[in-house]
Amino acid sequence: MQLSYGNKKILQIAIPSIVSNITVPLLGLIDVTIVGHLGSAAYIGAIAVGGMLFNIIYWIFGFLRMGTSGMTSQAYGRHDLNEVTRLLLRSVGVGLFIALILLALQYPIEKVAFTLIDTTDEVAQLSALYFRICIWGAPAVLGLYSFAGWFIGMQNSRFPMYIAITQNIVNIVASLCLVYGFNMKIEGVAIGTLTAQYAGLVMAYLLWIRYYGNLRKRIEWHSFFDRQAMYRFFKVNRDIFFRTICLVAVTVFFTSAGAAQGEVVLAVNTLLMQLFTLFSYIMDGFAYAGEALAGKYIGAGNRRELHQTVRRLFGWGIGLSLAFTLLYGAGGQAFLRLLTDDEIVITTAGSYFYWVLAIPLAGFSAFLLDGIFIGATATHLMLRAMIVASGCFFLIYYGFKGTMENHALWMAFITYLLLRGVLQGVLGRKILGYYSFRQKQPAK
Template identity: 70%
Template sequence: MNKMNKKILQLAIPSIISNITVPLLGLIDVTIVGHLGSAAYIGAIAVGGLLFNIIYWSFGFLRMGTSGLTSQAYGKRDLDEVVRILVRAVSVGLFIAALLFVFQYPIEKIAFYLLDTSEEVRSLASVYFRICIWGAPAVLGLYGFVGWFIGMQNSRFPMFIAIMQNILNIIFSLVLVFGFHLKVEGVAFGTLLAQYGGLLMAFVLWLRYYKKLRVRICIKQSLELRAMRRFFSVNGDIFLRTLCLIAVTTFFTSTGAKQGDVVLAVNTLLMQLFTLFSYIMDGFAYAGEALSGRYAGAGNMTSLRRAVRTLFYWGTGLAFFFTLLYGMGGEGFLSLLTNNQDVIEEANTYFYWVLAIPFAGFAAFLWDGVCIGVTATRSMLYSMFVAMAGFFLVYFVFQTNMGNHALWMAFLIYLSLRGLLLTGWYFRFVPGNR
């Protein structure tokens, strides 16, 4: 294995493991309340979890932007700037958390007005929301640390933190629910404590393994106006790009729901295959963030191009692998998720769209990582905007004749457009590719 492959795998594999642990936090909560005897508890956790996923997903730029800026400073060996970026990221995360505290009441009212639930589920979900909102400083502060660790070419620490959070969540939730009989409150407090445990672990790891950087901390320089402008410029592009992503995924889900319970179930199950693929590709995208930023910061365009080529070798190979995997075992996987034969039979009529996902989508994931690393976030935003427009255009043109097939075709075109547009950006703007 050559050195570049080794560097990519050292970054990608821990990130993949971290990604896989993400849905476990929600799954653990649902499993615990699923044994409390009422479906309303499950609905409350599902609704509350969905709300926080949307809120925190919107601020994912704190991780991504921090990763790109840190990796470039690391490549330049500018350790003062490396520390300043961490201070900026955590400070901005805490500021956003404070705004969430201030506006939690209108956020709750608007969210539960838009979410159509029973009165019992709404009441329980409100309890969950009012407790878990106090975890915002931990979640958003941890975004800064995780992005910083990845930018420092260290994806092992985020993996350790993610695993530890799951363990704490299991322990705290089980004790509070079954030991102290707190029900939804117990699950919420268990999640809250696990979130702060993750932030504390990140801080301890930073103090232990990056202690030489402590003397470089300067709050005044870190929050200097010009530097903050660049920080917000990069992260503003990522924020708007994330809103476009949310628009596409929300429309996909809501449109499927309008076509009936069977179509909603089919789309939900088939999307699990895309989600599985995305967990793997995101790991390689994180490697792309770290390495491309490092080489761009060092001005080493030869290594940057080599890293991109190697990433795309892995992406192509993984696309082949997942296409074969889904082609041979996709129906068996669906059977593990449901025993409803009507849903499985209906899913088979859409399965060829799923087989096209790996090749349609792998480039988009990898280019996102490279763009974040070299902070070409404006190009990433433009490509996302065009791809989103393509998604809605294709769906509304073909929906009358194709129904749900039009939704899947639009989704594949959206993925493909992102990859194609960013490929054009790379060959146009990265030196040595003309």
């Protein structure tokens, strides 16, 4: 079956984004694999703790990617190359400013973090060493968020994919050389990660110079801090920031609530959440396509293509959700056995597995509408839906915790996913009416 032009455009953005998403956890997996052969479990614990800490820190500032993507795609649709250029400079500038704050506050951040994290003295010491080295990668990581969002807004998800693959290669080579060539142990792994992060930033800049270098002549430093433009930039990113805080709160609470029920329940929840994570990598790719294409057609004033793109995205979402439900139903237990051979954990997981089967159909619309809302820069509506869904998550869990225990946690999580999609769907019906579309020929 031959795909339509619109579906090809979706896949051209979605597939490289999916590859990029899958490569992200490989950076941490590579570090764990290397330290796993150093002869002490404390090294693995240190990487796990340090990685978790940086995931939380950087996740909070993910608005640099999402906000940049939505606003850039709209400027691209309007063919406003001056604003396209300003948006990249503005985003990178804000990212570097935040990175400098993180570097200046690294000591209190470290103290607070390791006061809250309960671990052994050896793991805490090694984690602190890992943190003190990797925190210097903040400018690179936040700068890459801005470049990735800008590239996606320019309808180009291939460059973030190339950068992610390059980072993994550099990380492997640098870490192996430092650990086994110079006997540096965990500091070698940290420096290897740091090297990979800056290699990615350098590559992003070189790709921009090579393929978008003609935009340099459009740099207007006097308009960089335009009051109205900066207000819109921070307004959109403020909504995404608080939405991310809600998302992090739900995710961290899910893990801690499972841990409070014992090691077996924690292990079961961790394994089952891998199936959610796998599904999220795929749907996030289509969400990125929604960011890029919805923003482009809104910027171009092309109502017809916007409507058709939304319909096509939901067609992909429904199809993939049904496919994942069938896949998990048929092979989910076999997948769990690949992750662990602990029969107690596998048997216990079976009691909760039907919740996993509900994830694809309950959650796909939340992912897709996140992307469409970001492309439309209707982030205030996305935030409202997230606040209500997050509040319901906690109400359901505490309301049913006494009688349903871990089932209450999963019921709350599935309801949270479903509510996000339903609420955004209701609010999203109005999005198309919020824009004064100009009469234009369909943008290609």
